[in-house]
Amino acid sequence: MTSSDYTQLEEHKAIDDENQSERELIEIELLLEGIHRLYGYDFRNYALPSLRRRIWHHVHVEQLQSISGLQEKVLHDRSCFERLVYALSIPVTEMFRDPSLFRTFREKVVPILRTYPYIRIWHAGCSTGEEVYSMAILLYEEGLYDKSRIYATDMNDRSLQAAKDGVFDIQRMKKYTKNYIDAGGMHSFSEYYTAQYNSVIFQPFLKKNIIFAEHNLATDRSFNEFNVIFCRNVMIYFNETLRNRVHALFHESLGHFGVLVLGAKESVNFSNYQSCYEPLDRNEKIYRKIK
Ligand SMILES: C[S@@+](CC[C@H](N)C(=O)[O-])C[C@H]1O[C@@H](n2cnc3c(N)ncnc32)[C@H](O)[C@@H]1O
Structure with a gap:
């Protein structure tokens, strides 16, 4: 083969790669469009690199060959759609995750909350x-849970x-106990739960002031006014358009001097609402709404 043959081969490969990624992008867009139109879930403004990885992973979990194959299955089989939503939602979490954030919350936000007659947290x-x-445990220990x-x-x-x-795997309690102590916990963590075989169930009194509800940050509206909003490890999966939508929603939903807790990985910087907040803690990304 001459060197010009090699150059031609390289060019063809580059064109093939480009077609392949263009085809993949079309397939992803069609899948997300179909999900939005049929089921009302809107993943169209999720950050592409992680979305792409999770879609491909799910193609293999469903033992399919292509994203188009997944699209066909999702559109004809609701249970396949539900499995995909679960896979795309990355339900990874832990108790007192990033303990320093909870410690800082006790030091810097709790004193503000003490001055309020009633506290709403989202x-x-x-x-x-x-x-x-x-x-719930933190508020209980600070004497604020009842209000x-x-x-x-x-x-x-x-x-x-x-x-x-409120039932969790008993294996995780060792890690959660350490987090609780590092977060400034004031009691023995095991006071808050009862062990049952391989699980623990948290004390029912912790649930009495919690309202659980479905709400989609990509499509749903504001539903109340809050003193504090927590949203950690969620917006990292969104693109800039969706992050700005969510910032608008939080800004609308926070009362005057309301506190926004984003956690170390996220920030209001570079959002349309940057100037509406002042930092209460720069490291933990805890902000106070000032306008
Ligand atoms: C990685 S978990 C974070 C959980 C918790 N905030 C934490 O930091 O431990 C991300 C959560 O965001 C939820 N989520 C993703 N997109 C969402 C959306 N558009 N509206 C509401 N929740 C969403 C997922 O279902 C998932 O439970």
Whole structure:
């Protein structure tokens, strides 16, 4: 083969690769469009690299060959769609996740909350509820639980059901106990749950002021006014358009001087609402609405 043959081969390969990625993009767009039109779930503004990875993973889980194959199955089989939603939602969480955030919340936000007659907190994208039970424990220990309402929402009804049940794997308690202590916990963590075989069930009193509800940040509207909104490890999966939609929703849903808790991985910087907040803690990305 001459060197010009090689150059031609390289060119053909580059064109093939380009066609392949263009074809893949079309397939992803058609899949997401179909899901939106048929089921009303809108994944069209999720960040492409992680969405693509999870879609391909699910193609293999369903033992299919292509994204088009997945599209066909999803459109004709609701249970396949439900499995895909679960796979796309990444329900990974833990109690007192990032303990330093909860410690900072105790130090910097609790004193503000003490001055309010009534406290409303929204956990958006609460997954299976570990973050919400952590907040219930923190408020209880600070003597604020009785005047609080916690709204725990997620788009994924399977995760929400697990959150409502409040039953967790006993194997995880060692890690959660450590997180609880690192987060400034004041009691013995085991006081809050009862062990049953391989699971633990959290004390029912922790649930009495929690309202669990389905809410989709991509499509649903504001539903109340809050003193605090938690939304951690959710917007990292969204593109800029969807992140701005969610920031608009949170801005509308926070009362005057309301507190937005995003956690270390996210920020209001580069959103359309950056100037509406001042930082209460720069490291933990806890903000206060100022306008
Ligand atoms: C990685 S978990 C984070 C859970 C918890 N906030 C934490 O930090 O431990 C992400 C959660 O966001 C939820 N989620 C993803 N897209 C959503 C949307 N459009 N509306 C509401 N929840 C969404 C998923 O279902 C999942 O439960």
